[in-house]
Amino acid sequence: AQKVTQAQTEISVVEKEDVTLDCVYETRDTTYYLFWYKQPPSGELVFLIRRNSFDEQNEISGRYSWNFQKSTSSFNFTITASQVVDSAVYFCALSEARSTLTFGKGTMLLVSP
Amino acid sequence: EAQVTQNPRYLITVTGKKLTVTCSQNMNHEYMSWYRQDPGLGLRQIYYSMNVEVTDKGDVPEGYKVSRKEKRNFPLILESPSPNQTSLYFCASSLFPGDGYTFGSGTRLTVV
Numbered sequence: 001a002q003k004v005t006q007a008q009t010e011i012s013v014v015e016k017e018d019v020t021l022d023c024v025y026e027t028r029d030t031t032y033y034l035f036w037y038k039q040p041p042s043g044e045l046v047f048l049i050r051r052n053s054f055d056e057q058n059e060i061s062g063r064y065s066w067n068f069q070k071s072t073s074s075f076n077f078t079i080t081a082s083q084v085v086d087s088a089v090y091f092c093a094l095s096e097a098r099s100t101l102t103f104g105k106g107t108m109l110l111v112s113p
Numbered sequence: 114e115a116q117v118t119q120n121p122r123y124l125i126t127v128t129g130k131k132l133t134v135t136c137s138q139n140m141n142h143e144y145m146s147w148y149r150q151d152p153g154l155g156l157r158q159i160y161y162s163m164n165v166e167v168t169d170k171g172d173v174p175e176g177y178k179v180s181r182k183e184k185r186n187f188p189l190i191l192e193s194p195s196p197n198q199t200s201l202y203f204c205a206s207s208l209f210p211g212d213g214y215t216f217g218s219g220t221r222l223t224v225v
Binding site for chain 1: 148153154155156157158161201203210211213214215216218219
């Protein structure tokens, strides 16, 4: 069975600090997909990134970067120079090739000015 | 614009009064699913559908029904709502299970 663990329930940082959100997953499949979603205070779910299990390259998009390590079953998300607008709940999720999307419980990030 | 549309956005109802939350997507996606979000529990899947007339239970299906008569629509039915179904509900669709998922804006349901 697939499982996603986000051990950090809540993180508070001051603007311009870097912050890393941890995600550890469990799966028996060799083919799977990992996702990060952002849920701002307005409530909608915003897609950030999708990674398949065969692509371990790290990815950078502006201030966001993702570190995928199969050896530790982790898919961590780093925000560089955080901003107040980054305050949100962030969800990591996993989908095996023929199954549904399983979410972690989310990490609430609070960025204060 | 490619989107998943849920209605209503907010709903307050009484225990036992049947209700339907509609979900429609315009991307010709095969795969659709319903989630509920509760504090401290994250998002949990209620039902999903791989294609028309094919539906299956997720992690928390009790008290819910779904149907998939057309590819674009996937309504969530609560035949006899109870207060423990008070939650934030999301509909999602994707081309296939590992593809990017598009979520609706959410329906905040309160059952009193």
